[in-house]
Amino acid sequence: MKFFLKILKDFPAYLWSGWGAIASILLFIALWDVGNQTYGNLVLPSPLETFKTLYAMLHSKDVWEQIDITLYRASVGFGLSLLFGSVLGLIAGFFATASMMSRPIVTILVGMPPIAWIVLAMIWFGMGDETVIFTVVVASFPIIFVGALQGTRTLDGDLKEMADSFHFPWYMKFVDVYFPHIFSYIFPAWVSGLGMAWKIVIMAELLATSDGLGAELAIARSQLDTPTALALVTIMIGSLMFIEYIILEPIKREVELWRA
């Protein structure tokens, strides 16, 4: 509780530190406008036109339904990866044999291109939610798994010994010795897993479904509707930036204050 209050207390200062980021985004939009003036509206619509399309889209119920669908798929996929990746990673980390055995499997999972997974998933599950969710899980699970595994493997033996010398009870050992260390590995893994899930969900939808933001993007492409395509991209990037910078980054800063 105290912890969350501290996050809220430091939040305005954190936001205030964001001016640099905003300046850089504005510079990026300026360059985008230069691109529009050079190449014309069909290739690259102006930021203004894109934002107008976006504004209109956000006022139509239909788009929100598509966003809902995509959000649902991404959260189920990410949620499953989070749960299984963390738990299995922790277990694998505690046993030397399990972590040795899991390494090549993780390499296979990470090394296999997501597009190949989509093809397999389409054959196995057909065109629907399952294909998308499966692809998301396959892509973000290994990231989280490796994070949890590394966190457990790198626990400091010296600190364990210290805890033993003071006869820490088991819950203190977990809360004060193991958890903060593991969390400092697993939390960044969750963040990258989430980013991965959000990217993969769009790609899988584009190829394998007829609804969701990815499918909308496919339709925009077939109609050469560049403003709509860019507006959709803006939604995707905007939502990712919101989650990452407004929700996760302040938590991460508080949690990792102790880091050098």
Next chain:
Amino acid sequence: MESLEVKHLTHHFGFTEILHDINFTLKKGEVLSIVGPSGGGKTTLLHLCAGLLDVEEGFVNNSFKSTAFAFQEGRLLPWKNVIDNIAVGLLARGDKKSVAMQKSKDIALKFGLEEDDFEKFPKDLSGGMKQRVNFARALVTKPSLLFLDEPFSALDIGLKRELYAHLIESCKEDNMSILFITHDLMEGIRLSDEILLLKADPGHIVKTFKYDTPKDKRDDVFVYEESAKILQDKEIIETFELNSLELK
């Protein structure tokens, strides 16, 4: 009477014998140091006595009511600030949080830490401050037996003396016992009632030195004189391999 008894203690790592037939008794209120060259099994012996390693052969009987450990390299929890680090020992034995915090603050001030430092994380502390925290964490629990694993080796002379004084005070006031390992003979002479000389390969005790002068009466002259004396000892010369050096 509380005591630490070690009898016929032998220890192996794999096929290598690290310790061979160690015998000693540490009584309540005594300071016992184990002196020997690096890599001679001192740390292993201390860990066996503190229960951090399992005894394989022989036996260790520790009847002290409470123990604490001060490590060579601090071993502070990097995610806890100074006060929370000092309080871990108190919390582990079940003290109430408010009590533990108060005790920790009191001892931190006594050990020369300032209130501005209380909220700092270990990464922001100097080596000396970390070691103050390390000692405070061990002594705040008022252990009846304190294990010291060369905690002074990286400290400047001023801080060393300050910490010696704290230890001598705790021994006097709370009748605390100390099992202390070091490779510094002068340190041993300053603090101990008894020094055991541990010779390496495998670690075994070759000689015992006793000092009866009260610890607060041991000034520099005493320590230097005794060190000079002990350095002439045949066993010391052999154990630390002093004769192979042509330093005259």
